[in-house]
Amino acid sequence: MYNVMIVDDEPVIRFGLKASVDWTKEGLHYVGDYPNGEEALKAAEGLTIDLLITDIKMPVMDGLILMKEMLQRFPRLKVILVSSYTDFDYVREGLQLGAVDYVLKPTLEPEEFTKLIQKCVEMIKMDRMVEEKLALVNQTTLIREQKGLEHVIKKVILEDSSLDELHRKVGWLKAPFLLLTMTLNHNDKLEEQYGFLYKTMILEDVQNYFYKNIDEGICFSVNENQMFFLLNTKVDPYVDIERLKKVLEQETNSSFTVGFEMINDLFSVKEGFEKSRLASGRRFFHPNESIFRYESFQEGKLTSLDIKWLHQILLPYDKQGLLEFLRKRFQEWESKMALPMEIKNDACEIFGHLFMKQLELDELMEKYKQIKKIETLEGVRKTLLLQIENYAELSYHKHHHPHGDNAIMQKALDFIHGHYTEELTLQLVSSHVHISRNYFSVLFKRFIGENFIDYVMNLRIQKAKELLENTSMRVYEVAEQSGFNDVKYFSKLFKKLTGSSPIDFRSRSQSPL
Template sequence: MMQWRALIVDDEPVIRMGIKASVDWAAEQIELAGDCANGAEALEVIARESVHILITDIKMPIMDGLTLASRAMAVNPRIKVVLVSSYNDFEYVRQGLKIGAIDYILKHTLEPEELLLVIRKCKELLVEEQRKERLHQRPNEMSVRDRMRFEQELKRHLVHRTEHLPEDGYPSWVMGLYRAMYVKLNRVYAIEEQQGYLFKSVLLDQLVDSFYRVVPNGVAIQTAENELFFVLPSGVPEAVEISKLKQALEKDSDVTVTIGHTTGSGHGSLRECFLASREAAERGFFKGAGIYDHRDPVYVRAAGKRLPSTLLPYAADEDESGIDRSLREWCSEWENGGISPAVLKEEACRVLSLMYKHSVDPYALVESFDRLFKTESLPELSRLLKEQIFELRKHKTEVQTNQAARNPIDRALDYINARYLESLTLQEVADAVHVSKNYFSILFKKITGHNFIDYVILLRVQKARELLVTTDLKVYEVAEQSGFNDVKYFSKLFKKMTGCSPVDYRDKQMASADGFWGAGGNAE
């Protein structure tokens, strides 16, 4: 069996054939995973199979080589990318090298010896990474490469519902006893509103890192926008260990989580354990944040009151006391569970749909649905539904009022661009343009495509990139002058958005500039 696998991507068949014929792949211990005519086709192969070396044209239809390279490295950070370019693609080559490509070759002057040198360079990097993994690997611990492979296969199996895992696609301990844990991030809406989606993504990464520090031989994958799934080998099974793991996760990331857990045996039980632990975690919606064992007895109820029929008459008449009474009765009816939280959230959305479907901006209504589905407890759902009933009525009035005026987002962008290095809040900007906070949030996201805080972060990171290239400031000074108070958070966020640390970004930019002038001669 070949040790490495390579994929060739070019929209010109003659180029693909030329690359395949230029190297004795078997002699190099490389198996060809295939050849593709565009990036989208290639990305499907990379998501499905192990690919270690990607040789891709830059300019292709459907998905270009730079987009492919970026997405391939997101799927497999260890993949080695070689760009195939023409003479007039130099600027694209520079961009490719910045995002992490190893080297490039010129397609119309391709020499077999040149291609072989580049391929061997990729192999040397792969072998060296493998050597370092083995050097730092503990007894009975999976290599990082093997673990990443299992993570990808497990995610496809659970989330995309592939029929089964590959026969060699899992560690040996999965054939014995293990514990499965479904981990839900708490206070999600507050995190998104106050610190942004990007920050939430960093938090999830930190939770995974913390898990691997405590359970280095376990496996962790992200299965939903705010949720993770952990599989632990036997030896970390009981509630006391899970409690300690929860404490470690929350301490490292400064967040709280709710955990549902169960036990399983054999790779054939993984999907069953995934569903069981997720169901256990959902009990937190009724009982509060904590740890829930799927084996614990569950309250079962066959039927109960339906919210739309009991609440709508009071809501239509704007009878606030009637609304409160109806919601209290509804919560009391379901406070012990016996129904899926998703069903209750759908009922709440149904109320808003029946009231406002034909009278408010559909985008605003969908945003309200999104907020309702992000609630984490029955009392929170009840409270937010009441708020949304009155907010959407106010939103309808504000839309009519602002139609003749200059778009408040135009004024807001001026305000933000002048002050994004300061400690801005959503409420402050909404007040500055004289609209309610909720209406401003909905309108801002609709027009810009970003929520407020993520837009501010994008501006700050762009400022940081400029400072890293144009000044000699230290990283903590760059962070301060870009509006970030926490240099550790700044560094993680910067890497999340650019693919490299601030120091590496500066080095790459300087190296690219030196290489450009070195290759081009005089800088006149």
């Protein structure tokens, strides 16, 4: 609704003007009525006034001065002057200043006054429409410029293309430049709970929010859990980063780590991006911090694994010897401060020697992928220690129940198909079949050929398809009945997996051939 106020020094006139129009029906919010211009200006503080109905001659501040003051505050303001027969010279001046029209007090008719109000409302609507169209044109032009620069930066960073095109595309963005690598935290938990595609949708939400709300800069995903940002900064970069990080975390209900570097020339963008990426990786050693500026440091080099000693404690299996071996290796990881990926590769090598005879090659490679996704040094330590328990369990099952896995999986699948529309986790199902969560994860992938959560999500999507085809349930009801507690996530995932929104899918499936 648009705001309107009445200003006249005669109470009877103010009352008559107010009573002659159904303001709400005309799409107007009646702010109030005031005896002079000074009081009206005070009342307008903190508001946007769209329509001013004012007398011309008043004490303290007259209507023409009020009109000038109001137009300075609200350039799109519509003004109706209220005058007597003797005010015509003032009326002429008011019309020259931009008043829409005037009404005469002695001959004021409610019907004519209402028509004049309606005319002003239409003019206000037209102004708003023009403003919105201009804003849309400006936003479209800006986004086109941002996307053009994004394309060039991507080619420079990811494809090692020439830098020649950069300066032609970046005239609208001024130095100094702030380069950020923003990494999504807790990826393993997100994948386990929602599946792989959920992370992609979070990064898409980040990019959509950025281009809708931030004019100066670009952003794009560089892998499944990282975004790159190029921004202009005019203040302390930590202030800008903290503000951006906070709003994106609120918008996506997620947690991020940010690494950053400052550059003064875009010819350094590739090097700056790599530094911001390395800075983001420092969370591996400092999990309680979330913003890191690049600092040059000397990475340590790990000593080669003593494979002979490792095999001696595995054949025969010596659990205490293995724990002592790992304890010493963990100490070296921490003291050498090697690159996170080198530590993860070291962990994969230990894991490979530990499970080479227990797992198939594809299962072993899947475990390597999982280790390389671990986000902290403590996480890598815990994972390897947990594998010691799995080692004993796998060995026991292999020698004592060579055919028992079929029965375990059948029992697990029966449970999954009976409960997939409820809250269902890997831990819940593994507890039901009385084996460890990690061993069940290996077993499930071996038998089914896909991860547990992806299997469950596909069951839920199939259920949703059936409900959309055969019932008139609303989309949020379909989501709930299919096992999704977030209708927004359900709609996005449904479209990702089927190529159609739930509503479009229903329309096509229920329309006659």
